[in-house]
Amino acid sequence: MKSYRVFLRFILIATLLSKGGSTVQAQSGDQILDGIGETGMIARYVFDGNLKDWSRNNLHATAGRDVTFINDKRFGKVLSLSGEKNDFIQIPADALTDMESLSISGWVYLRSEKKDQVFFDFGKDVQKHFFAAPFGTNLQDGFQSLITAGKNNQKGAVSPALLLNKWIYLTIVVDIPAKKMMTYVDAALVGESQQIPRELTEVFGSSGDKNKLYIGKSLLAGSPTLDGLLYDFRIYRVPLSKNQLTGIYTNSQRGVSNRSVNVTKVEDNLPEFPLTQTQLYNAYLVAVPDVQVETTLGDLPRLPSYIKGIYKEEMVGPKVRVLWPSPNDNSTVLEAGRYTITGRVPGTNLQPKAIVTVKGGNKATAPSLKLAAFDLSQVSLQADAQHQETKFIENRDKFINTLASTDPNSFLYMFRDAFGKPQPEGAKPLGVWDSQDTKLRGHATGHYLTAIAQAYASTGYDKTLQANFAEKMTYMVNTLYELAQLSGKPQQAGAVAVADPTAVPYGPGKSTYDSDLSHEGIRTDYWNWGLGYISAYPPDQFIMLEKGAKYGGQKTQVWAPYYTLHKILAGLIDIYEVSGNEKALQVATGMADWVHARLSQLPKETLIQVWNTYIAGEFGGMNETMAHLYRITNKDHYLKTAQLFDNIDMFFGNAQHTHGLAKNVDTFRGLHANQHIPQIVGSIELYQVSNLPEYYRVADNFWYKAVNDYMYSIGGVAGARNPANAEVFTAEPATLYENGFSEGGQNETCATYNMLKLTSNLFLFDQRAEYMDYYERGLYNHILASVAENTPANTYHVPLRPGSIKQFGNPNMTGFTCCNGTAIESSTKLQNSIYFKSKDDQALYVNLFIPSTLEWTERGVTVEQKTSFPKQDDTELTIKGNGKFDLHVRVPSWATKGFYVTINGKDQKVQAAPGSYLKLSRNWKNGDRITLKMPFQFHLDPVMDQQNIASLFYGPILLAAQEPEARKDWRKVTLDAKDISKSISGDPQSLAFKIDGIDFKPFYDTYGRHSVYLDVTLK
Ligand SMILES: [Zn+2]
Structure with missing residues (x-):
């Protein structure tokens, strides 16, 4: 059995390598090579001639004085610190946030034996800090590493002093769940300490911005600075394992450039259970x-x-x-x-x-579109039956209020910068993935356009807020329109210009296309960019991608130009749809024409290659957006362009279309989750406009596999240990325990945003209750659970290993990752799938039990839903208005203790199977009241390949164990086999429960350490 598995794994790795050649192609000096996964990395300073951060977080370092690089025969160019007073390196203060654990690795060549020199010293002051001193301190001889929150008498990890005049690879790992720190010299363990703080926030605080993060300089005043050489200094937010740090060590020995990635075997750092043990x-x-x-x-x-x-x-x-x-x-x-x-x-x-x-022989068919969503303005969230604000309202308001206070000029900053235009007074650029040098800049602007459109449509309850968002939309669109109008046109009459998008020349004074976005290096010759061009950077990244450019930090590399563009186009279309702003549509179609001009001239092989390029070829839902534009404009070339984005390998297996998802073959195992889910959303949109059934089948088959074979209990689908990347699907389906639960985190939140979008779209075609069961799971247990307690800060990953903790970012909407981007969308449309209607307005679907009011204006009917669900297991619908229509109410799959219906107080005899929709047909009269009661029960949701590791649900609500501290092992609980509720005490009305003295709360109300998965024994 065991060797068979090893053999399988070998085949799998071989497949990955041959199939995704581009997926695993190294970029020079690329961290992907080390098989740790980029989300585990906070920053990486190679120091080969500059102080740039080569991670995608843009935490570029600065120097205390002019910095010196020298040529070294081992590594080429390296950083040289002289030991003089101001010769040190500083990294941005907020780098050390969002950490589960902390690892530092790097090469150092020491030229002085002075005590109190440090490799690095990170912290608030000499009380709360984390340092490594190669020759010890005045208080401690030897190589000392210490992390302290101010407790006395700590030594930290101590080992013999390091050697002089020799390159040494140092690694210091602070493993919070394991409650220890380990130090390594040349990948050999030399020191260990159990005297570490319980949480890193005790040292670095929760916002982190008061910290001083020095390389080569101590926080202790008067200490000598480092006299030595430095190379490839890295900071990870995960505890590096011995295998991982050995991997970095050996890779840097061999030199890393353009080799295939070393796909490491799974680190078996989760507890193992005997294969024969029944669970x-x-x-x-x-x-x-x-x-x-x-x-x-x-x-x-x-x-x-x-x-x-x-x-x-x-x-x-x-x-x-x-x-x-x-x-x-x-x-x-x-x-x-x-x-x-x-x-x-x-x-x-x-x-x-x-x-x-x-x-044999049946022609494939697919269902037609039967339902439609209501406009956001037709559904409003309400307080619960106890007049308390629901979690939905709380989260909505955190986002709406902060969005209302944002300055649109921040979101326009890099667009103006790209077009060489001055900034309005007081305008501040965004940080993170939209900063000056970041090749994804503009992506947050796209999310922002969608968010303010949705906020506008959703704030009918507050006219001041609504006017605020209306003003923001107009200002954003006007500015983008003015810029787009400049592209490809002469600056003044008679001047030269390039109108043809396929004829964009090199930037002025350049001899090639490049992605240099620095103040000094960016090209701003918009008259050469072709008609209609709009983005927050010049067109080079699009052109370079066509010519084979890869993802990476260098000028010859790109990030993901079409991913960014998709957000911008989708945002413009959303504004057009909620407000009828024609300029928004014109900017979108102008750029869509530009894209069509360029992509339609490329050979199919080039397109296949480009879209399969790791990260660089990530295009979000460009296919969805182009199909959507076709739906709006009826112009054929948008449909054709949408199809140019077909991910042929994944959808159809190969260029001959012989299998793929269209034939129910799992072609997405091991792929990046959020790169591919939006493509599937695009596939269902393509089906809607083209009627080609294979597009429907791609989406339907994908959904079934994703939900059954890759899903965690909160509804997320990403988080592989194998391949070692927290953002990808596991290497094989239905192996979450064997290959999932990545240490870098799981459940990238934007992927669940996209899964929900896909799910509700599929439901409009096929009213299978399992879709809305999934929707409810992901909405309550991931999307609602992804927001900080008091601000709109939100999660990237939501880690579900034992004793994990959520990390929230972007409280002020000043610096966005992908997930911060989708968060402002998710929380401004929380009401969008509670109700659907049939296209002909003859039927109404009640999908979710959220207190709300529906204005079904097409029928002159209002539906009020009054409930405290999930703190109550029933809901009441009141009809205002009259008319005959079918009311379809969802009978959740978890409602196994019955589903009871009354109309105007009278019990109805109904057949309501869990996991179905119940149809109530009637000539409804003003004031009719329908109550639905669906008693909750406790149930377990096990990991498919390790049944004893399971999550506990109460009705639809995931209950998380509230952990007093970090831990390595799964929390063990023993439950009554015949009726698990006998082992659980507590109060359903507050959803507060206890098992063996441990508190359980809804995951969406959990902000501390939690265990979502338990090691369950039945007795
Ligand atoms: Zn994301």
Whole structure:
């Protein structure tokens, strides 16, 4: 069994390497090579001639005085610090926030044995700081590393002093869950200390901006500065393992340039359980019946992830999770006939079979669009039945109020900069991924356009706020319009200009295209950029990408130009749709024409190669946006352009379209989650406008696999240990425990934003309750849970390893990552999927039980939903107005204790199966009241390949153990096998529970250390 797995893994790695050549192609000096994953990295200073941060966080360092680089025979150019007073390096004060743990690694060459010299010293003062002293301090001999929050009598980790005049690779790892610090010299462990603070915030605070972060200089006044050489200094927010730091050590020995990545084996740093040990309800399992499945020629069958099992002792257990093999192509179903697939049930010897009948010849069909969402302005959130603000209102207001106070000029700053225009007085640039040198600048502006459009549409309850957002929209659009109007046109009559987007020349004085966005290096010759061009940088990144440029920090490299553009175009279209602003549409179509001109001239092979390039080829939902423009304008070339973004390998397997997601083959294993989910959202939009069923099937098949085979209990889908990247899908489906739970974090929040968008779009075509079950799970347990307690700061990853803690960023909306960008969208449209209607206005769907008012203006009907759900397990709908229509109410899959309906106080006899929609048809009268009661129950949601590791839910609400401190192992709980609620005490009305003396609260109300997954034993 074991060797078989190793063999499988070997094949898999080989597949990854051959398939995604570009995925794993190294950029020179690239951290991706070390197999740690970029989200684990805070900053990296190579020091090979500059003080730039080579991570994507732009934490560029500064020098105390003129800085010296010298040539070194081992590493080439390196940083030289003289030991003189002001010769040291400082990094931005806010670098040390958002950390689970902390690791520092780097090369140092020491030229003096003075005590009190430091490799680095980070902290508030000499009481609260973290340092490493190669020759010790006046109080301690030897190589000393210490992290302290001001406690006395601490030594930290001590080992013999380092050697002089020799390159040494130093690593200091502060592992908070393991409660220890380790120091390594040339990747060998030399020192260890258990005297470390319980949380890094005790040392660095929570905002971090009061810290001094020095390299080569001590916080202790009068200490000597470092006399030595430095190379490749890195800061990680994760505890580097021995394997990982050894990897960095050996890679830098060999020199890193343009090699394939070393795909490291999974670090088995999660507790392991014997393969033969039965877990959870499987201990009571007697048999799992075989299933019969039909499919059509060429399509892999959709096998049921859950099958009703037979349990001993007349026990009523949950449906059984069955793991099926997942082939890489459709070769098993190319002939009509019958074949058998053998599955397995983890922790048992049971091998249920699926008998598959392959039928010939049926032409693929797909459902048509039946439903429509309501405009945001038609649905408003209300206080709950106790007149308390709900979490939805709290989060909405945090975002709306902060958005209202933003200065649009910050979001226009880099656009004006790109066009060489002066900034209005007082305008401040954004930081993080929109700062001067960042090649993603402008991405936050796109999210901002969408957010203010949604905020405008959602604030009908407050006319002052609404006017504020109206003004912001107009100002943003007018400015972008004026800039876009300049592109490709002469500055004055008779001057030269290049109107053709395909004829953009090099920048003035340049001999190539480059992505230099510095004050000195940026080109601003907008008259040469082709008609319609708009972005927060010149066109070079788009052109370089076509010519094969890769992702990276150098001038010859790009970030993700189409990803950024998608946000901008989507934002403009959103403003057009909520306000009818024609200029917004003109800016969008002008740039869409520019894109069409360039991409339509490229060979298909080039497009396939470009879209498969790691990060650089990430294009967000460009296909969605171009299809959307086609829907608005009916101009064919937008539809054609949308299709130029087809991810052919993932959608169709290959250029011949022989398999892929369209044929239900999992082609996204191991890929970047948030790079690919928006492409699937685009696929469903493409289906809507083109009617080509394969686009629908791509989206439908993807959704089923993502939710069943890659999902964590909060609804997130990313977070692999293998491949070692917290942002990607696991290397193989249904292996979350084996390959997921990345140490760098899991559940990138923007990926869930996109999953929700995909889910509600699919539901408009096919009213399967499982879609809205997922939507509810992701909305309550990830999106609501991703916002800080008192500000709109929000999460990037939401880590779910034992004793994790959420980290929130961007409280003032001054510096955005991808997830900060989607957060301002998510929390300004929280009401958008509570209700849907049929396109012909003959039916209403109630999907979610959130206190709210629906103005169904098309029918002259208002629906008021009054409830304190989820602090109450019923809801009341009151109809105002009259008319005959079908009311479809969702019967959640978790509602296994019944679903009870009354109309005007009278019990209704209904057949309401969990996981369905119940239709109530009637000629509704003004004042009709419908109550829906769905008693909650406790239930477990196990990890598919490790059943004893499970999350506890109460109804739809994920309950998290409130942990007193960080921990390495899963929290163990023992629950009653026949009825787990017997082991749980507490108060359903406040959703506060206890198991064995430990508090459990909704995850969306959890801000401290938490355990979302438990190691559950049934007794
Ligand atoms: Zn993100």
